[in-house]
Amino acid sequence: MKIYKLKTGYTELAAALLKKGQNVIAPKFSGRTLLFGKIEKAEDAVEPERYVNTVRSAKEFIFPATEPVVEFSYKNKDVKVFDSLVQSDEKIILGLRPCDAAAFTIIDDVFNYEYKDEFYAEKRKNTTLVSFSCEHSDEACFCSSVGLRPDSPQGSDLLFKKDVHGNYFAYSCSEKGEKLVALLKEIFEETTEDFTESPCYEEVLGHMRPPLDTVRIKEWLDKNFENPLWDEFASRCLGCGSCAFLCPTCHCFDIVDETKYSSGLRRKNWDACQFPLFTLHASGHNPRPLQSKRYRQRVMHKFKYYNDRFNKTLCTGCGRCVRACPVNLDIYQVVSEITKENSLEETLNEQHL
Amino acid sequence: MSNDKISAEVKKLAGELLESGKVSAVVGYAEGTLKGRVQTFIARKASETEKFIFNQNCANNLAVYLTKSYNIISAGKPVAVFLKPCDIKSVTALIQEHQLKREDIFIIGLSCQGVLNDSGPAGKCRACSMHNPQYYDALIGGVVEEKEPEVTDPFARVKEIESMTTSECWEFWMKEFDKCVRCYACRQACPLCYCEQCIVDKTRPRWIESSAHPIGNLGWHLIRAFHLAGRCIGCGECERVCHQNIPLSLLNMKMSKEIFDLYGYTAGMDEGAKPPLTEFKMEDNEEFIR
Numbered sequence: 301m302k303i304y305k306l307k308t309g310y311t312e313l314a315a316a317l318l319k320k321g322q323n324v325i326a327p328k329f330s331g332r333t334l335l336f337g338k339i340e341k342a343e344d345a346v347e348p349e350r351y352v353n354t355v356r357s358a359k360e361f362i363f364p365a366t367e368p369v370v371e372f373s374y375k376n377k378d379v380k381v382f383d384s385l386v387q388s389d390e391k392i393i394l395g396l397r398p399c400d401a402a403a404f405t406i407i408d409d410v411f412n413y414e415y416k417d418e419f420y421a422e423k424r425k426n427t428t429l430v431s432f433s434c435e436h437s438d439e440a441c442f443c444s445s446v447g448l449r450p451d452s453p454q455g456s457d458l459l460f461k462k463d464v465h466g467n468y469f470a471y472s473c474s475e476k477g478e479k480l481v482a483l484l485k486e487i488f489e490e491t492t493e494d495f496t497e498s499p500c501y502e503e504v505l506g507h508m509r510p511p512l513d514t515v516r517i518k519e520w521l522d523k524n525f526e527n528p529l530w531d532e533f534a535s536r537c538l539g540c541g542s543c544a545f546l547c548p549t550c551h552c553f554d555i556v557d558e559t560k561y562s563s564g565l566r567r568k569n570w571d572a573c574q575f576p577l578f579t580l581h582a583s584g585h586n587p588r589p590l591q592s593k594r595y596r597q598r599v600m601h602k603f604k605y606y607n608d609r610f611n612k613t614l615c616t617g618c619g620r621c622v623r624a625c626p627v628n629l630d631i632y633q634v635v636s637e638i639t640k641e642n643s644l645e646e647t648l649n650e651q652h653l
Numbered sequence: 654m655s656n657d658k659i660s661a662e663v664k665k666l667a668g669e670l671l672e673s674g675k676v677s678a679v680v681g682y683a684e685g686t687l688k689g690r691v692q693t694f695i696a697r698k699a700s701e702t703e704k705f706i707f708n709q710n711c712a713n714n715l716a717v718y719l720t721k722s723y724n725i726i727s728a729g730k731p732v733a734v735f736l737k738p739c740d741i742k743s744v745t746a747l748i749q750e751h752q753l754k755r756e757d758i759f760i761i762g763l764s765c766q767g768v769l770n771d772s773g774p775a776g777k778c779r780a781c782s783m784h785n786p787q788y789y790d791a792l793i794g795g796v797v798e799e800k801e802p803e804v805t806d807p808f809a810r811v812k813e814i815e816s817m818t819t820s821e822c823w824e825f826w827m828k829e830f831d832k833c834v835r836c837y838a839c840r841q842a843c844p845l846c847y848c849e850q851c852i853v854d855k856t857r858p859r860w861i862e863s864s865a866h867p868i869g870n871l872g873w874h875l876i877r878a879f880h881l882a883g884r885c886i887g888c889g890e891c892e893r894v895c896h897q898n899i900p901l902s903l904l905n906m907k908m909s910k911e912i913f914d915l916y917g918y919t920a921g922m923d924e925g926a927k928p929p930l931t932e933f934k935m936e937d938n939e940e941f942i943r
Binding site for chain 2: 330331332333335355356365366439440535536538539540541542544545546554556558567569570572575577622623624626627628629630632633
């Protein structure tokens with residue numbers, strides 16, 4: 301991993317990228333909502349010190365909310381089917397948080413498992429992830445509970461950290477990162493100064509929710525597919541898709557056909573396990589007829605099933621689901637309860653022995 | 654009355670109601686995990702009622718839990734629910750639409766001085782002229798003084814949009830709808846969006862695209878506004894829960910304004926009234942038919 305000192309600030313970095321004709325995606329305001337979007341002017345890119353994180357994650361640039369996968373048309377019995385173009389433009393996602401960059405390394409596994417999702421893979425290949433370590437966290441952040449830190453390099457091609465004087469230092473973590481530094485060589489200079497142990501990030505870490513014991517959580521989930529606690533947790537869930545759609549690791553999708561007259565598109569759309577329709581069979585039977593079963597699926601998928609299959613937790617602690625839930629159904633609180641429950645069961649078992 | 658005192662009162666009342674077996678459950682608010690947020694909480698045992706609180710962060714309209722899909726109302730015993738004056742309007746609307754029987758619920762009415770959202774007093778509260786519950790089974794917080802609302806015209810924001818040219822208006826809404834990811838939090842938080850099958854979930858035929866593209870999003874938000882015409886009581890939950898900050902109540906307020914102008918009707922005010930779009934009168938305004 302090479303370290304480079306950035307000779308300018310963030311806006312100048314964005315400007316330099318735009319000047320080189322790069323396609324830059326960065327946090328910017330749409331009204332009062334901070335979202336990732338294509339940057340036309342460097343000043344539109346909101347400086348990382350001004351936000352904790354965006355409302356939506358950056359997943360939509362690799363796994364869009366809706367995208368065509370097949371196009372079709374018909375005239376009488378003459379049916380034509382074309383594959384939608386898989387190609388994507390090269391782009392740079394600037395101003396990511398380490399939790400969002402790490403999310404891609406988690407969902408890479410599922411999009412390349414058994415069947416390789418070309419639509420995902422192509423965009424992933426053409427995207428450079430440029431992260432900025434967190435100078436602040438908020439009450440919803442819990443990345444340290446799932447093995448990350450405010451300055452984790454996982455997934456980033458280039459990770460920026462700040463020294464005490466406010467200078468940016470870039471850690472290049474991949475070939476794509478090196479390529480980007482080479483492109484902007486006039487504003488970078490290689491250095492040996494290392495901020496891996498920067499106290500600033502220790503402080504951010506200190507403000508976060510206390511770490512969770514994901515091993516304990518999984519142990520309990522392994523044994524408690526049926527448990528009255530699921531009802532207790534989920535009875536107040538409204539069944540919307542806020543948590544799943546804002547989540548950088550939720551990756552479920554639906555396939556729908558949209559036809560107009562004699563032609564149409566088959567689309568791949570985000571879907572959410574909290575919707576009753578998610579598991580509704582054509583027969584009318586629904587294997588997850590209650591919200592408690594749907595909420596259980598969400599927790600199980602994140603803290604057990606994904607772990608069973610890929611040995612990873614399907615959560616980066618970004619806190620978006622916590623911030624957005626209309627009823628403050630807080631997944632951190634839920635899995636903390638589970639940990640307590642697990643300890644209680646162990647104590648009871650020991651007493652029985 | 655202080656928040657602590659009100660919270661103590663709701664805990665006590667909820668405890669008594671469950672202890673005496675008068676109700677089967679109490680739906681209320683509990684402390685949240687983030688500053689300024691509360692959790693919704695459903696207690697079924699008197700021992701759980703310690704969790705209940707009431708303060709200015711209690712923005713949720715709990716009437717949503719009284720709709721059929723939650724299956725909270727079991728035969729024979731009422732369910733107690735915390736309701737602010739504006740939330741009671743949704744109960745009125747649900748009763749009018751035969752979705753709820755008055756005797757099935759025990760209303761813990763809360764007088765209200767307005768609630769807060771992330772950036773200060775909620776928009777709906779600035780135009781609110783109803784700070785005391787219209788009806789209730791128990792009143793918490795006493796009767797508060799009714800004061801003139803800060804914003805005297807509830808349709809002021811709608812009129813701003815109406816003053817735009819067609820293309821400005823189109824641009825305004827398409828920019829807003831562009832942010833929609835179709836999480837349906839607006840629908841799920843709405844007590845009046847109780848359809849067993851929502852039109853957007855119908856696939857044979859597919860009336861509205863479920864994809865989060867401009868046409869799908871436009872179709873979704875407009876059909877929802879039309880379906881709530883003369884029914885929306887203006888609790889503002891759709892807008893509050895929208896993490897993309899789409900000003901959804903503007904659409905519903907626009908429909909409320911149309912209904913008021915055409916029929917002089919305001920939703921959620923009278924259990925006995927017939928919502929104008931469900932009945933026909935010879936003297937109905939027909940000017941819009943051309």
